[in-house]
Amino acid sequence: METTGCVVVGGGPAGMMLGLLLARAGVKVTVLEKHGDFLRDFRGDTVHASTIRLIDELGLGDEFRELPQSRLGSVAFPAPGGGMITLGDFSGLKPPYNYIAMMPQWDFLNFLARTAAEEPSFTLLMEHKATSLMYDGGRVTGVRYRTTAGSEGAIRADLVVATDGRHSLLRQAAGLKSKEFPVPFDTWWFRLPRYASEQGEVAGIVPAFGDGDAVIALFRDDYYQMGYFAPKGAGQRIRSEGVERFRERIAALRPDLADRVDAVRSLEDLHWLDVRLDRLRRWYVDGLLCIGDAAHAMSPAGGVGINLAIQDAVAAAARLAPALLHGNVTVQDLAAVQRRRMPPTVIIQTVQRGMHRAVFVPLFSGRRSGAPPFMQFVGRHFPAMRRVLPRLIAIGPRPEHAPAFARREARRPTV
Template sequence: MTERTTCLVAGGGPAGMVLGLLLARAGVDVTVLEKHADFLRDFRGDTVHPSTQTLLDELGLGERFAALPQSRLHEVVVPSGEGPDLVIADFRKLRVPHPDVAMVPQWDLLDLLADAGREEEHFHLRMDTEVVDLLREGGRVTGVRYRTADGRTGEIAAELTIGCDGRWSTVRRLAGLRPHEYPVPIDVWWFRLPREGDERQTLTPGMRNAQFAVTIPREGYFQIAYVARKGLDAQLRAEGLDGFRARVAEVLPELADRVEKLESMDDVKHLDVRLNLLRRWHADGVLCIGDAAHAMSPIGGVGINLAVQDAVATARLLAGPLRRGRVSRRDLARVHRRRWLPTVLVQGIQRMMHRAVIGPVIEGRRSGPPPLATRLAKLVPAARSVPAYLIGVGLLPEHAPAFARRP
């Protein structure tokens, strides 16, 4: 038998869980399918930006979020090599309720959202359930076929299917929506090292000897992003653990005394960085948002923030049509129009950062940020609030609609 729901959300990441919760609070019957048995995956992107923290407050979840284990980022700092470090972004300059970036394991945030969703009668979360095909009728997408971890298959009919299933989106592929790919010169390798009493709360890039890395303070450890030219993964693994340790010690000499704590190359997770954008985010009966519509570079850590804002805008714009039981292509186009400009502008900034900052470093042409940016940051300290706002708040922040707010 074919089951039924009003809105089928594929993917239980931040966009999918926020969207499911908001629509359920609007009285829309919504089913979220997550292909994994739990949310426990490392290095998924654990930044919770000021605008997302404000959203959680508006949803009545601020106290629950504050109780999660977390650390706080206040600045983005570049070591100058001589003299004081250069502050590129200072989140404390922002006039917002939460002037910092919270570093929270994403599985904890997703569990919080799932628990809040289960309190709503119209919210249904099904783990271990993967979308494998789309149902169609007269050219319109009318739901999905799914497969569970134990091999059981079934169908769920839906007025609207929304792909929140990431940059390798199954929904996007099955719907025939193809993103435009922008060239990206870098990949990222994630790993962790112990803090060993180091209490700094700043995001600190290291740039030297044609290498680039970023140190992110977490509860009890540093999360490290080693950035190098795209396609280098096989070479790094061929060099082995000792070779990788030497690379890290060279680009982050302040952590050279603990690189031996990296015990295996299996602990180094490769991210194939992609930057792409759907020209059209929807077809009849189906919509893609978040990474399914626009994969982002990890530069600035803004991908999650954009995905959550996509979800809020989608819930606000589509709750009414979903309650009425009919969502038109014009309704879906409104979501695309609302979120297209901030997405394009942020991706433009990321492409510029690839060309002007990271590219010259990994090519050995420079060992620091552009001189003009350095002079500006020193001469005009107030300029630090500009990148802080772009990273922390975004170009078009979205707020919880009235139907989703709780005291």
């Protein structure tokens, strides 16, 4: 049977960052990722300012900035009668952390994987899906897995960390219970072409509100990543109406993109996201810790899920690396991680719930169409909010710094 100090289940942002940090501490760590690569569309693609600062502290800033990316400078929405109202301007934050980087998540994960692979105590096992937990006397002692080729195996570890997302198999296997909050919408992601004449820096995210629905566009080099928001339970209606009606809805919301909605060839081109908002009451049992979406599923409102998950990973590494090096991780250590990361989770989820009630519930219930009046009022008359909102989104409550054992001198990108 294979053995390791820590086995991390899930090769997303939290899992890969935790693996890198623990390996830099000298902990023997193995990350299991069920897919063969990181190339999957419509995952969160924002790298927030506090995460960019963390990357600089790890000595990786120059290499990170060489990756394909664009900079998000503001959040704005169309004003009635024309023009734009800026709700948040990231340029007001302290440089050089005054923007959010937009990049395909696979590039970011490959970057973390390459860096972690330089550490002799790090192992990444692709196409390895965790299937169950192993126990000894009531304590979690490892995981069983199955490979894509069909072989089965097990890894014994001093600690198992679940970073396997909002539908975490491990948190279910451990019997951990969550507190769930109502969410009024689901999201359908898809692509539309971006023409050469439209190239340039990303100035901001501009949502468009309709009569009972909304859409948002994220800029990529040669396409727009579109998110269509509709009420919970609207999936059957969307499917029954067919692709032509869906194109009409997008064209009505974004007339400037109506000339390319035919790029949605069928409803199979849509990627449905079942939006959830929950958090575990307890993030751990003896020998197992959940972080990131496995501990707290976040709404896409504000796009903060990745950042919060990475901050969890940093806090977990800082607390647990010394204990892992001595092979004596206690329940008290795991509880300390939850105590540190629960307050920022609660704050962000409370803000998201407020956004749901103020923006989406009236929109989807038919009580309002178009942009919320309060957003218009705040955007026009409270310029101080343009500083508060960007800090909440880009930095977040209780941002974490790289532990001393993980810091390195800045190095030049390799050619």
